[in-house]
Amino acid sequence: MPRTAEKVESLAREDGELLDALEAVLDVAEDDGAVEWSDVSDEMTSGQWGRLIEKGLLVDADGSGFVVDDPEGVRDALTDDEVSDAAADGDEGSSWSSYDKLAGVGALGMMAGYSLPSIRNAIGGTLDALFGPLEAMLPFYVVVMVLAMLTGLYSTLLQANLMDMDKMSEYQEQMKEIQERRKEAKERGDEEALDRIQQEQMDAMGDQMGMFKEQIRPMVWIMLLTIPVFLWMYWLLGTGQIQGQTIVLPLVGDISWRAGILGPLQAWIVWYFLCSMGFTQIIRKALNIQTTPT
Template structure:
């Protein structure tokens, strides 16, 4: 009963917010973000080069005062803090927690019904699965909106890093990786260049710290 009451209250809150200025801004940035992603893939290289040159004007104060790999770390910290704050205030984490807990309980009960061969119980659970899909769809929509913000920032930075390292003056830039040694950042390893692996490692480490510091995420225990 308490879950249903919370759901109704949560649904009412969401219903009042829909169509408001914040929701409109989120939708615009979502469209721009994924439009930028598609444009960077489908449009001629001149589009990416122009975008990267514009980004270079913004990030050059950071990049010009420290090694590239440290600049990447600083940029990752900025982007991660930015995206985590957006996720914190655009997503209903209580809904996400509730859906995850329900799914966990449902899967456990469904397995037990299968093992016991209880067809009546399985039929009831199948009906319950349909009712759960609405909440799951709402959670998926909420997860999609912050992606627009994240893509809007991360895609230009990704292409800037690629563009910058492809410049003749930077082509030989190296970095010392643990257990590997000195490598060129533009050389490939398991389908990706080393600079991409470095940015991913930075992102994973920073994201964990920032999420904990800002208390963002789903706690299910």
């Protein structure tokens, strides 16, 4: 029973709809003893059917269909509060809150500041009250380093707290399992299994979308906080307050801040990205934060 409960809870965390699929299979199995795909094809997708088999909750009944392994344990697990909570957590983890959506809209609105002087001047002038004293005390290249370290810090913390690494790992593991089973079925020449796995891959597109949403969720918050910083630097360079200042970059030499280096990328943008990448790696190592699934 404990092992069965763990399997059911794992399914719940993965996708709450798998519990409905499991209950449908259990109902048919209790009436007929065994269940085949055709018996429940109207109740679930082939991907969900395959997932129940992969988890070992459905086992082959010697060619006469499938039976539910430990049906009493499954029934008890389906009524367990911990499993219900796991399903709720799984559904919540893959969705955006209203605040996430507002952050996305706000980030897109601020991006207009790069082409609209009115927005750029408003944001730049407002942030100058915060960053202006820093710029007055330090050379501009040090100011960029400080801002790169600041943005690297909150970007790392946002990724660590807003991305569900366990869920993303489950997505990757599921796709890996499907690919391995497809390879094995292809080697066996099992066309029926290949068709079923192909359908599973199509169904798994929803999981890939969930993984993409998990990855993009912290990005909207990072953009919401970082775009104003960029706009302030852009605004400051446009005011001429640091006119005449230059920076010495590797392979480039002494160059003005607004000179192009890599196509449209100006020196100040390149310097910021170099500092940001370096500080971000140091921060991740220092805080032992992982921002990619394993």
